[in-house]
Every structure is written in C-alpha cells, then in structure tokens.
Amino acid sequence: MTAAASWPSVEGLAYGGDYNPEQWPRETWDEDMRLMREAGVNLVSVGIFSWAMLEPEEGRYDFAWMDDLLDLLHSHGIAADLGTPSVSPPAWFFHRYPDARVTDKNGTVMGFGGRGMASHAAPEYREAIARMAGALAERYGEHPAVVMWHIHNEYGVPIAEDFGPRAVVSWRRWLEERYGTLDGLNAAWGTAFWGQRYGAWEHVVAPAATATITNPAMKLDWARFTDDQLRECYVVERDAIRAHASQPITTNFMAHQAWNTDLWKWAELVDVVSDDHYLWSPDPDAHVGLALSADLTRSVAGGKPWILMEHSTSAVNWQGRNIAKRPGEMRRNALTHLGRGADAIMFFQWRASRSGAEKFHSAMLPHAGESSRVFREVVELGGHLKDAAEVRGSEVEAEVAVLYDWESLWAQDLEWRPSDDVQFRERMRTFYERLWRDGVTVDFAHPDQDLSRYKLVVAPASYLLTASSAANLTRYVEGGGTLLVNFFSAIVNENDAVHEGGFVAPLRDALGLTVEEFLPMREGDTAAVRWTRGAEVELPSDVWQDDIVLAGAEVVAENISGPGAGKPAITRNTHGEGVGWYVGTKLSVEALRTVVDAVYADAGIEVSGLPEDLEVVTRRGAAEDFVIAVNHGDDAARLPVAGKDLLSGAETDGELEVPGGGVAVIRTSRGTGGDGV
Template sequence: MGIRFGGDYNPEHWPEEVWAEDLALMKAAHVSMVTAGIFSWAKVEPRPGEWDFGWFDRVMDGLAGAGIEVCLATMTASPPPWLSQAHPEILPEGPDGQRRWPGARQHFCPSSPVFRAHAVRLVEQVAARYADHPALALWHVGNEFGCHTRQCFCDVSAEHFRSWLRERYGSVAALNDAWSTSFWSQAYGDFAQVLPPRNAPTFANPAQQLDYLRFSDAALRECYLAERAVLTRLAPGVPVTTNLMPQHKPVDAFGWAPSMDVMALDFYQDPHVPDDHVRAAYVFDLMRSAREGQPWLLLEQAPGAVNWRPRNGPKPPGAMRLWSWQAVAQGADAVLFFQWRQSLGGAEKFHSAMVPHGGTDTRIFREVCALGRELAALPGIEGSRSRASVALLADWQSWWALELDSRPSTALDHSRIALDHYRPLFEAGVACDVVPPGRELSGYRMVVVPNLYLLTDRDAARLAAYVDGGGQLVVSFFSGIVDACDRVRPGGYPGALRELLGLRVTEFWPLAEGRSVAVGDGGPTAAGRGRQAGRAYAGRADLWSEEIEVAGAEVVARFLDGELAGRPAVTRHDHGRGSAWYVGTRLEPALMRALLDDVRAAAGVAPVLPGLPPGVQAAVREGAGGRYVFLLNHGGRAVQVTLPEPLRDAWTPRAAAVTRVTLAARGVAVLTGLQRAGGGGAAE
C-alpha cells in the first residue's frame, strides 16, 4: 500500500453532514490512514456503563468504504468528567501535594487502580466491537504517555512505589545500601516509611529520585501494558503501538520498544529554529534504532503552525514536504499529521490542520494533496531499511541521573550534549544509529558516547570488548562516574572506564557561564593518527573541563589557557585491536567536527554519498522494493549534487539516469539504481 499518509481524525468535533465531505477530501488528498478515537471516551461512554458506539460505527464504516485504514485509539487518553467526579482519587498530585484538576487532559494518576480498571473496561468494549472491522489496521494505546502527568506523588503512588521497591530490592537492608541512607540519617526500618521524593527542605536523596523516575516510567508502562493485554487477547495479530514524544525524559523509549509492535512518534519541527532538522534527524535515527532498524511511524506533525510555543510560526512553502520526506528517508513508513480538520473551539483551535480554517482553497491543503500524491506514487519504499556503521549511545537511566540536583554543574543537558556529538556526523553525511549501551556493538566501526554519567559494570565491559575487537570509541566528559545506584565508583574518575581510556580524572573543573578556554594540538604524533597527518587542532571549548592525568593514553589536544593550561583535553588510547578516544570538555562545533572526522578516518567510515553540498542530507533505504536514495536540501538556496554513479528519478523511472541533480531550496529528490551499499559504510 506504500507509505501511509493521513492524520488524526476527530469527527466528534463536527456535525455528521461534514463527515461525507471529509471522506471525499481524504480521497482527493490520497489519505490512506487516519488515527481515530483518541479523545472519544466521554462520547462513547457519556455516563458510567452506558455505551454509545453507534456514531463511531458510522465513522469506521465510512472510512472502510473509502478504503482508508484506521489506527484505532483505545480512547483512554483523557478521562470523562463523570469519572473524576465519582472518583476524585484518580486525580494526580504534584510533589507539593497539590492536586491536578480536570479541565485539560491526562488528568489521572498512572498508579490508580480505579483509573486502570475503568480504562481496561473501556478497551474491552472497543476491542470487542472493532477487532474484526475491515478498517482496523493498528491499535493506538492512550496518547503521548507522560506528556502532562509525568509523575504522580499521591498516597496511591506512594504505596505503589513501595511495592515496586520491595520487588526491586527484596529487603530494607538492600534498599538502604542502594540509597546510601547512612548519609543524613535517612536509614529506613521498614518499607512503610518510604515516601516519594516530595518537596523537602533541601536536596532529596539522589538515589531515591532516580528510582522514582524509574518507577514513574514503569507505572506509565503498566498502564500501556494493561491495555495492550486486552487488545492482544481480543484482536490477536493486530499490531499495537503508542505515540512517543521526541527526547521525552519521562518515558524510556528503549525500555518501551520491546512491547511496541512498531515504534511511533509525534514530532513537531520548529520553523523558527533554522537547524531543527538536525534534532529531527537524531530523533528519527533513535526511533529507527529502537527496534533494531525496523521502520517506524510518524503519527503526528503539523502541516503549518502549532499552538503551544511562545511564538508559533507557520511552515514556509516546501517545509512540510521536506520534513515529511526526511522522516521517510530515515525509516518512517507513515506520515501523519495532527489533525485532519482544524478545530473551531478548544485549546488547539489555532493548531494547523490538513484542512485549515480557510478550507480547501489554501496553500496548506494544496501542499497536503501534493504530498499525498507523491507518497502514493512510490509504492515499494515501505518495509525497506537503512544501514549504519556508526552508533551513538543514549541511555535514559544515565539521563535521569545526570540531571538531578547537587551535581558539579546543573548546566549539563543530556539532549544538548547528544546533539553536540550527533551534529558533526550528520553534517559529514554519515548514517548513524542511536542505540542503548546494552546493544550489540560489534557490527559498528565507530561508537560515540556523548555522556554516560551512570554506567553499569556490564555495559562498561561491553565498551571494552568493542574496542578490544577493533572498534573506534569516542567517550566524552563526565562518563562512567557512578553505578546503577548513583554511587561514585572508588579509585578516581572515570570509574569503570579508567583502564579502557588509559587515564585518570583527578578533579572536575566546570566552566563558568559564558566562559571558554582555548584548546590546541597535543603534538604531531597524536595528530598524525588522523585522516590528515599533522592536523593542528585549534579552537575553543566551553561548559566543562577536567584535570586529566594520562596513564597510557597519548594526548591529542591540550588546554592552552585557564587553570588547566598545558593539561590534556583530548586523548587517545590503543586498547586491544582498537582505540578509545576521550574528550574532557565541550569542543566548539568546528573542532568537534575535525576530531570526529579523524576518528571516522581511523575507523574507515565514509559518508552515504561523497561531496554533498552544505545543507544537503542523503539517506538510503533498501528492501524488496529496491534501493532508494533520498536527497534533501535543508538550505535556502538551490544546489547541484554530483552523484557517484548514474541514478534515476524514482517518480519517472523511464527517464534516463543522471549523474547530477539540481535541488531547489527545500527541495527533495528520490532516486533509484544505486548499486553499492549506502549507509556510511567503509571508506574506499
């Protein structure tokens, strides 16, 4: 059927006479899938136990008759007013003890057995009624878990947390050890004494905070799994998913991936951020990598402006097409929007839609129809996959621990640090997977670790084995510091990575806000290891620095001024058949690019396509339908791309193959015929 195309469909916002027009317009726009029912609970169950599915039957039947598939929601994302009125105990509480009231959405405590019971009862009704419906293609559980209620601190959650701790630790003695409760006289005599990390006079126990983040993620996942169990029982064989959010700290995408039949994402690029496509690329690669290369679904994006940023700029002409094809190029098998028809009332009435307030005679609707035609004209992309020889490691456990309070610096931002390391690879045109540290790494020529403040012994051993086997590893500052219980590893930093990196960090020197230091070449021997022998590393660094003592590593670059002048800033250590590089500061972008280019050269990693103009992204997907080469011009000017071999325009397969392609500003080309494997393989 090709790449699925469509959006969130909320017919309950409109009188039924509009529904027939919707179906006709969907056909004109080549819509092939909609998500339906996300916020329909109050309408299908207007009073406790009274069901009214007749109107939704007509919606489903109409979509089936139009040949449009439905990603059917379980309708549990927003409880109806009668439920919170009858059971106010389902409402969440913040760490300040204040209740969060109805009137918006997601006003439920994830641990509430009352909420879960009502949600499961609703899902049983929905699944039993539509399990065999011809429109049903996919189940959509809840909506954006943890978007608004990230954690609940009520008494129900407290008791659930204690149960979770009993299962995790088994005894109070083990809990006290894990939480280092001898500090500040916090030792517990019974699990009943344990509370969530509510507002306290000063810093809460960091291990307690870390475990509550783990627990809160688990509580949300339990809600998902309870609904999934009903769906798989009543509708076996129908895939189940939920829409995750990008770089969403409360929900561990890698932890959720095994229970999702296909990864699904909501992503809203910001037109006011010129390089937001780089953040998109990182998130798309993470989604593709979460289930080891399986295609994923873009379930929400905006055709124009959103309504929830301080300043909501529209997408300029061509941006919606470009960013949609970027998702496809990086593994998406569906491109859907929020929403189909723009609401006239409610909190999202100024959020753009495929059918805007202005109707069909609008730029947005014309661009929607053009994109739908393009996607429909290229069947065969769906199911195809990408390959990468570089991996960037990301870990939610470490993220949670890194950004707690009482650290050497509160300026360490996991997402920002990740992008600082991803960007040079993206700009070099290298395909990259984003994977957890527990993933098998031996298939990658190069692995980049932006930060793993929390690192388990097992994952540290994986990194060592990877380098021993011949891999090129890049590790950045403040990594390997604590174990899974947020306890500092004795013997000096970076803990479990000292031997692998061939160095010892004796003291952290976080830099003051706005301050930078000069970094320069560490010597001709080290520089000569790179792609360009004798390269002179020269530039500036900010945010962080460390006092490093080498213990077998060679110095690649040094701090040239400040308190650490003359001390190592970047090192390299040969270990087994590979090498481990260490970066003890945040290098400015050009310097980071130079360093990673040299590591790539040592690893033998080439870009997807050589010689791309700045701002042009290339990606390759391969499958039963053939090999597709995507060229995406994120720049504001037309550019010409020289191809390594003749390729054909995928939309005009009878056209002659060409070796040059002109891309307009925000232009897209989809080509076929590339004979050699893409994906940033070995350098030639």
C-alpha cells in the first residue's frame, strides 16, 4: 500500500497528548472526552505502553477495550495517533524469552519492572513486535479515528546499548558487512596500537567494561552499530504496519536530548518527523535550549512542519529538582515550538497518573483537576492554536546553518581527549545561544549537505570531519560563503584517526592555518584575548588555546595570557570568493559577540536589534508571513511589524507591543515585517 500524505488528517493545528485510559475506570473516559473538547484537543496518542493489555498471553489478543476507546474518540471528533507498544514488552515475554533481556557493559542482565527495550538483536523480540504491529494495523488500518501510527517510544531512551550474546553476534556480522575483511577492520581501528590486532571474527567482542579505556574507533563503530540496530527494529514494525495501513508513520525523536540516535538517518525512515522536548530545570535559560531542539528537529525534517509529540505542562518527574513552570511559561514554550516549525503541539500526558514512576509528572489535566491553573492554561492554549490555525503548512527560512553531526558527538565525547571541559553539547549551545540572542534564525545541517544557500555556516563542534565534508566546506568558502569554525574541529576522520597532515589539516585552504599543538588550561585558570580588528577590545577566555601555524590567514585577535600568550587566538582568511574564520580559544556567549559581529559583516547578515528577551521567528506562507513573537522578559517590548495578531485580533500598522511574558502571532503581508528574524 502507498502511504497517505505525510501529515495526519487533523484540521488546523494538532493539539493534545499521550492518553492512557487503561489506567482509569471506564466512567472516567467519558469525563475525559468532555474535558478534551473543552480544551480544544483534536489528537491523542494511545496504546504506547499497552502491550500487556493488548496481548495478555502470547498469541491471545484483547482488542475490545481499544475498539471501545477508538470508537469513543471518533464520536467526539478526536483523532488517534495509534502507538505500537514495543517499548515495553510484558512480563510474560521476558519470562518465556529470558535471553531477550538487555545486558549492560558490566555484564549485568536488566530485569523487568522498569521501562525500556528488549535486546534489539533478539529474534524473539523482532518477531513479537512484527506480530503486534501487524495485528494492530490489520484491525485498525481503516478505523476512522486512526490518522497516524506511532512506533515505539523515544528510541535509545533509556536503553540503547546491549552487550549480550545476541548483540555480539549481530555486531560481528555488522562489522564484516562494513569492512569486508579482518585486515579492513584492523586498519580502521588502528589495532596495531596496544597489540589489539584480530585474527578471527569470533575474537571480536563488544566494547564492554575493560581495565582501561576501550579502543575509541571500536566504540565509535559500536555507537553506529547500536543506532543501526534500533533503526532495523523500527523498520520491522513499519513494514508490518504498511502491509495493512496507509496512514503516515512516525516515532518520537529527542533532538539534542538523546545522544545515541543519528536523526539525519532516522528522518529518512519516517513519514513525518516528531520530537519530544523537556526543559532542563538547572538551566535558567532553558527556553534557549528549547529553541535549539526545535530548530534541530525542523532541520532533520528538511524544513517541513513537524510534530511536537511530547512536552510538559509544568514540572517533570525525573530530574534532581523538578521545577514547576511559572504562569504563562507553558504558553511561551508551545508558541516557540510553533514559531520554529511545529504544526502539532502535544504533551505527556493528558491525565496525570496516580500510580507508577511518573505520578509526579505534570499533565494537561493535573491531579488538582479542571479548576487548576494548569488546566485553565491548557484551555487557553487550545484556543490560541485554534486562532492560529492558518499558520499550518508555512515554513521557516534561515540564512545561517550550524553544523551538527551525531557521529562527531559520539567521537568527541569519548575518553582521553585533551580536556574534559570541551564537550560537544556545551560548544553547540554556546554558539547557538549567541545567534539566538542576536535574533538570528538558524537551520542545522550535516557537513556533507549542500550549504550554498546559506550566507553563513558555523561549526561549533566538528571534531570528526571527514575528508569529503572538509572538501564540501572548502568549496562553500570558495563559492563566496562565510565559514566560522571553533577550535577542536577537523581533528579526526571517520575512524577517529588524526588526519594526515595534522590538526585542522583538511580545512587548511579554507582557514589559512593548521594547529601545531593543543594548549588546554588547568581547571579554574582564565586568560584573555586582545581583539585588534577595528576597535581594540579585551575578551575573557578559558579552558583552551591553540598553537596556531598561519598559512595565509590574518590574525584578528591574539592571546595576551595563558599557555598560548602571544600566539594567534582568532583568525580570518580570504579563500576564493569567501572567508573562513577560526576561533582558537574558548569564548563565552558574551565574548563571542565581538567575533560574530565581524562575521555577520562579512556574511551580509543584519541582526534584528530587538531586545534579547524578545524571541521572534517568521514562518513563510504561500502568500503571507506569520511572525511569532515570544517575550521571555518581564517588561513589554515593541516589535516593528504590520498586520493582525491572530491571538488577540488586534491590528497593527507598524508596531506591536508584546507584554512581558506575552506572545503574539501576527499575520503580515510578505515583506511588511519580521523578515530576517
């Protein structure tokens, strides 16, 4: 069968969340329908953790309750995103197939009673999930309530790696397919070091716990293998569904929050991209991390609208300190996702659970009930999304790309790097936050992608950069692009081997330099950089300096203290029609301001000049634009824009005041406001 259009058949913007009615008596379901309609809910995800109820014994299905539920939802005009329950096999499965349990790197076999996945390599698991997915699709493939299929739940969280004997067999097979011969494997892993050479495939083991660190090239391949195995399990279920049903199929990602799935590859397998996002409560500016994840999700979706499958109405339950959202914060979070491309705003979950590990997790309908502040805000948000329905289908356009490669993340964050203080996510967040505070909307991109349409490409953490990716970036600069590269980039190839020619060698032409030696600093030490391009400025730095060897680049800043004192810190190089910038020391968000201002000038990018707390993104429609404004500050902010605020109905002929903590969705004629932000 051919798949339906990639977007589920829901009118307007989708709104709702995970619904787990099996936790409640039947009479509660009718109350849920009433309250869902009051809140404006039009889509719920069901069945995600329901394997034990759908198949109480192997081969014996009980669909009666699901029949009732889907009929009830349809009668109330609520669509269903029907989940397959493969994330949580029932107790009988593990009792009957004990070898399908996951083994951790220390050899401990994981028990039943939590949440996660069975061994991804176990044939019994793959056969069982195919049967379940097929049975659901055969029964509900034409049910009018079902508009989308939802496979598994958050692949790789909390279980991704399996070191058990089934996985090791698959691992050897995977390696043989990748390298062909043991000579190929030994060369890729550099096994001449420490006498690790393999003479037979059966000698190859999983990178479990060892006396010292494990071969890093081996661990990098293990991350790739694990991701491939998870995707194989997804395909097993997808194909079983597609044999009986034509609705779009998805699985919920966790962009920038789960590290073990390469979403560039996953996005090729789903009909529509969806993502889960939860604020990290220790971060006082967690809304910036939210924006990062939303932009990353839109980017792996190829710029197309996507589904926010889960976020929270208030506190979560799994962090050390689960901070409740303040009044209005949920609305700001939701509208930020909308502005950055989400056409569906959903939560975990509809009704708060009374039992289990997540009973303290917030919900659309909290324990306090319909009289609560949270539920009132849920109803208000439902009204906003109904008012903003015409935003659906519009897309975000960006002039700047930030390079993001999961394989580089896996490689950079392995052990025994020059400094534990240099981490992929920290550098990514720092550079993204500088752009965010400047009001610059970004896409994320893989280093191999066509980058020609971007005025500026930023590489905050490209430790692993293949020769082909480096050539792609060099061509980008030659063609007139502006490239900004952070230190500890272009260091190793796809096998975590240092590039021939040394550090940064593949980008020598684009950047006009190489790096002779890393000069990391002791914990707590600080240094300073003297910026000499234009007005002289002193910028604080810490953690890292490079011993830069110039090969044509001009020095625009030098280290004035630290182990690299007197050496270049920041450089600029003209190559072809474009410019390559290099930052050879660790700068904060604030210190980066001076650097990126000069980079913007080279790239021809104009910043908005708006207050930093006023987050503004434009979505492009077929004939009109939609400017989504979210004020994270306490004070009102003025936005130069002409059009109609779809939320308040107010018309503006040139300027709109967005109150402190407020939001607005302004429909504008093309070119009358909001472009470039």
